[in-house]
Amino acid sequence: MTKKIRIATQGLFLLLFLWLFLQTESKGANDLGYPVKIFLDADPLIFITTMLSSREWYQTFYLAILVIVATVFLGRVFCGWVCPLGTLNNMVGSIKKGRPKKATVDWYRFKYYLLIFLLVSSLFSLQLVGIADPISLLIRSFSLAVYPFVSYATSATFDAFYNAHIPFLVNISEFTYSILKKIFLPFQQPFYLQSAFVGFLFLLILGMNLVERRFWCKYLCPLGGLLGILSRYAFLKRSVSEDCNDCGACAQACQGGAAPDGNDKWKNTECLYCMDCDDRCPRNAVHFGFREKQPVAGMDLGKRRVVGSILTGLIAVPLMRITPIAKAGVADPRLIRPPGSLEEKEFLRKCVKCGECMKVCITNGLQPTLFEAGIEGIWSPVLVPRIGYCEYRCTLCGQVCPTGAIKKLELPEKNKVKIGLAMIDKGRCLPHAHATPCIVCEEVCPTPKKAIWFEQVGVKNREGKERILKLPKVDLELCIGCGLCEAKCPVLGQPAIYVTSVGESRSRDNQLLLP
Amino acid sequence: MKRRDFIKAAIAAGVTITFPGSTGIILSPLEAAEKVDLAVSHGVSPAGITKAAIDALGGIKRFISRGDVVVVKPNIGWDRMPEYAATTNPEVVSTVIRLCYEAGAKQVKVFDRSVVDPRRCYKQSGISDAASAVGGVVSFVDDRKFREVKLPGVALKSWPLYSEAMEADKVINLPIAKTHGLSILTLGMKNWMGIMGGSRGRIHQKMDGSLVDVAMFMKPSLVVLDAVRILTANGPQGGSLSDVKQLNTVIAGTDQVAVDAYGATLFGLKGADLGYVVAGHKAGLGTMDLAKLKIKRVNI
Numbered sequence: 001m002t003k004k005i006r007i008a009t010q011g012l013f014l015l016l017f018l019w020l021f022l023q024t025e026s027k028g029a030n031d032l033g034y035p036v037k038i039f040l041d042a043d044p045l046i047f048i049t050t051m052l053s054s055r056e057w058y059q060t061f062y063l064a065i066l067v068i069v070a071t072v073f074l075g076r077v078f079c080g081w082v083c084p085l086g087t088l089n090n091m092v093g094s095i096k097k098g099r100p101k102k103a104t105v106d107w108y109r110f111k112y113y114l115l116i117f118l119l120v121s122s123l124f125s126l127q128l129v130g131i132a133d134p135i136s137l138l139i140r141s142f143s144l145a146v147y148p149f150v151s152y153a154t155s156a157t158f159d160a161f162y163n164a165h166i167p168f169l170v171n172i173s174e175f176t177y178s179i180l181k182k183i184f185l186p187f188q189q190p191f192y193l194q195s196a197f198v199g200f201l202f203l204l205i206l207g208m209n210l211v212e213r214r215f216w217c218k219y220l221c222p223l224g225g226l227l228g229i230l231s232r233y234a235f236l237k238r239s240v241s242e243d244c245n246d247c248g249a250c251a252q253a254c255q256g257g258a259a260p261d262g263n264d265k266w267k268n269t270e271c272l273y274c275m276d277c278d279d280r281c282p283r284n285a286v287h288f289g290f291r292e293k294q295p296v297a298g299m300d301l302g303k304r305r306v307v308g309s310i311l312t313g314l315i316a317v318p319l320m321r322i323t324p325i326a327k328a329g330v331a332d333p334r335l336i337r338p339p340g341s342l343e344e345k346e347f348l349r350k351c352v353k354c355g356e357c358m359k360v361c362i363t364n365g366l367q368p369t370l371f372e373a374g375i376e377g378i379w380s381p382v383l384v385p386r387i388g389y390c391e392y393r394c395t396l397c398g399q400v401c402p403t404g405a406i407k408k409l410e411l412p413e414k415n416k417v418k419i420g421l422a423m424i425d426k427g428r429c430l431p432h433a434h435a436t437p438c439i440v441c442e443e444v445c446p447t448p449k450k451a452i453w454f455e456q457v458g459v460k461n462r463e464g465k466e467r468i469l470k471l472p473k474v475d476l477e478l479c480i481g482c483g484l485c486e487a488k489c490p491v492l493g494q495p496a497i498y499v500t501s502v503g504e505s506r507s508r509d510n511q512l513l514l515p
Numbered sequence: 516m517k518r519r520d521f522i523k524a525a526i527a528a529g530v531t532i533t534f535p536g537s538t539g540i541i542l543s544p545l546e547a548a549e550k551v552d553l554a555v556s557h558g559v560s561p562a563g564i565t566k567a568a569i570d571a572l573g574g575i576k577r578f579i580s581r582g583d584v585v586v587v588k589p590n591i592g593w594d595r596m597p598e599y600a601a602t603t604n605p606e607v608v609s610t611v612i613r614l615c616y617e618a619g620a621k622q623v624k625v626f627d628r629s630v631v632d633p634r635r636c637y638k639q640s641g642i643s644d645a646a647s648a649v650g651g652v653v654s655f656v657d658d659r660k661f662r663e664v665k666l667p668g669v670a671l672k673s674w675p676l677y678s679e680a681m682e683a684d685k686v687i688n689l690p691i692a693k694t695h696g697l698s699i700l701t702l703g704m705k706n707w708m709g710i711m712g713g714s715r716g717r718i719h720q721k722m723d724g725s726l727v728d729v730a731m732f733m734k735p736s737l738v739v740l741d742a743v744r745i746l747t748a749n750g751p752q753g754g755s756l757s758d759v760k761q762l763n764t765v766i767a768g769t770d771q772v773a774v775d776a777y778g779a780t781l782f783g784l785k786g787a788d789l790g791y792v793v794a795g796h797k798a799g800l801g802t803m804d805l806a807k808l809k810i811k812r813v814n815i
Contacts, residue, residue: 026635028634029638187634187655394594436720437697443697443752444752446631446752448749454696
């Protein structure tokens with residue numbers, strides 16, 4: 001019975017997660033209408049590390065505190081009953097047949113070392129938690145890999161029917177397709193740099209369930225580690241009555257690595273509170289309750305290893321920062337951050353690489369970095385105008401950012417934010433270099449007074465005939481760097497107008513003009 | 516479109532052969548009424564002046580027949596609200612749709628290939644909501660539905676155009692009058708860019724001829740130029756209310772060149788100032804000589 005309730009609860013939370021994920025998409029208005037980032041808001045690991053790294057009180061902390069309090073009272077119920085990645089691990093793990101009685105490895109301590117590493121490095125301002133935090137990781141993997149994959153595969157299938165021109169079949173397939181479009185397909189096929197890489201890592205995490213069920217949760221998950229520590233003195237405890245005959249059914253059922261059978265003491269910090277042991281016990285000898293008094297195993301992490309984890313966290317900070325990237329004018333000029341992004345150092349202290357901004361970006365222009373922002377900035381958002389520009393009247397990325405790395409801007413404020421400046425490549429521009437009329441950059445320029453203007457000149461063509469040409473010029477005071485001109489420039493390949501980050505409002509040093 | 520038109524033409528021809536003079540009888544009431552080339556209506560209600568302009572041309576039934584599948588093609592190119600005059604007035608759009616249904620249209624489709632994100636353009640322009648409210652079938656452009664077609668070749672020999680626009684029985688062009696960096700103004704003929712597929716930015720290299728090509732190919736049943744508000748600078752996208760001028764005017768006609776030539780006068784220009792109007796005139800698409808046209812003005 002408990003198992004059924006637990007599975008139903010997990011299912012509901014997974015559905016809620018997926019539904020909110022699907023809602024992280026514009027429908028034309030400038031708000032989404034749903035609290036799409038609540039799973040990130042409820043993540044205590046993101047909450048704590050962001051506070052440590054940014055040294056700022058975090059805005060939306062109620063849910064995270066709720067999870068902390070729940071864990072202190074009830075143990076790791078979040079892992080067993082709520083976490084959508086845990087549920088997916090459960091689902092994949094259920095494919096695995098023939099479970100070993102003993103765990104294949106005894107690495108459960110690793111997640112605590114990883115946790116310590118992350119906490120220490122964040123204390124010294126290096127925020128790496130997003131790489132391994134399960135909620136960040138899950139949203140990122142879904143946004144950048146799983147969803148684009150599903151969308152592509154579905155569209156390709158229906159396109160095949162559509163292009164086959166079989167009259168009756170096309171009607172059916174197009175009808176089905178239109179329904180799927182309404183239910184779960186994206187408005188347009190998303191494309192991301194590193195889709196395959198991020199997707200491969202995610203597959204690996206799911207695949208590890210075939211080695212051992214919930215491999216990730218038991219051994220690797222730093223959030224699991226944090227909740228494990230918080231559940232050390234949880235009030236909800238497990239006891240085994242004298243009816244136990246050491247049949248070992250509970251050990252087989254155990255989803256965590258909690259050693260529920262009689263051989264060792266119960267490791268309460270490893271218990272996911274799935275209560276399968278209670279459910280499975282043939283003699284009904286297992287009980288969960290608030291008054292159980294049986295002793296639990298201590299948490300032995302080993303002093304040297306703990307010190308080692310702390311040191312690694314310390315070393316990582318300067319190690320990742322000894323790159324010239326932070327110098328103005330040295331950083332990748334194409335590192336164009338979303339509008340409202342904090343100054344780069346502050347930004348990196350807060351960005352948790354969850355990919356929400358990339359998922360919601362209306363033009364698909366926000367892409368994950370690899371090393372453009374240093375190793376610490378991996379998978380943080382960068383605008384790639386050739387893929388998609390920044391929509392002038394859209395503020396969605398700031399609305400979904402869970403930590404405020406991208407500030408939530410009001411529209412008038414957003415319209416003034418410069419994320420970079422556009423420059424013209426006169427060697428490629430059609431009017432400048434080839435005496436061919438083209439005005440696309442000026443036409444699309446979205447600022448109320450256009451940042452692109454024309455100098456009208458008479459030029460002679462090869463035959464010596466005079467032609468009047470409009471040569472586009474960029475008004476650097478007005479240009480906001482949205483990249484719409486670059487996105488639409490008909491000079492394909494290397495565009496004739498392109499945006500770089502110089503002039504971005506958020507930076508004091510990365511400037512071109514005198515203030 | 517082709518097949519349907521052919522069948523209709525064939526039937527009409529058949530009728531004419533069988534009953535000589537019969538088309539004359541059918542057409543006589545229309546011909547008896549004074550033939551209006553352009554209707555210009557002025558008044559505070561966008562819906563009212565839209566209907567008045569169409570009525571002045573002889574009413575919607577002159578253009579739409581019972582059972583027609585109609586495409587109404589407004590300008591939904593930009594993420595701007597109606598008062599910024601970057602997109603066709605939603606009330607003008609919904610009025611035309613309503614009139615089409617009143618004339619017995621089977622279905623009225625509305626779409627445009629927006630320049631920026633279509634979700635935002637459709638929503639923020641108010642057109643999606645206004646058109647849906649009167650039964651218009653609003654859809655986003657589906658990339659699979661562009662079909663390469665042969666064009667007259669003034670500038671373009673062929674280009675992918677939107678099949679739903681080509682397959683409709685009747686097409687009504689619903690542009691808004693705005694300034695534009697290259698073509699000086701964007702009026703009716705330039706509105707056809709919204710059914711062009713591919714890398715349409717390239718047509719700016721031979722803008723005038725390209726527009727004439729597509730306009731000659733499309734042959735709309737009716738053009739209704741929205742000048743309720745016009746954008747006088749920083750077009751075609753605008754963004755500043757100080758560039759918007761309230762004219763409370765709608766121009767309707769069937770001659771694409773004439774409508775645009777008249778549109779130019781709203782900005783203090785002449786048709787001859789616009790390259791594509793001149794090119795259209797020369798190519799025989801229509802006339803830019805407003806003096807030769809019967810223009811009916813209505814004030815309501």
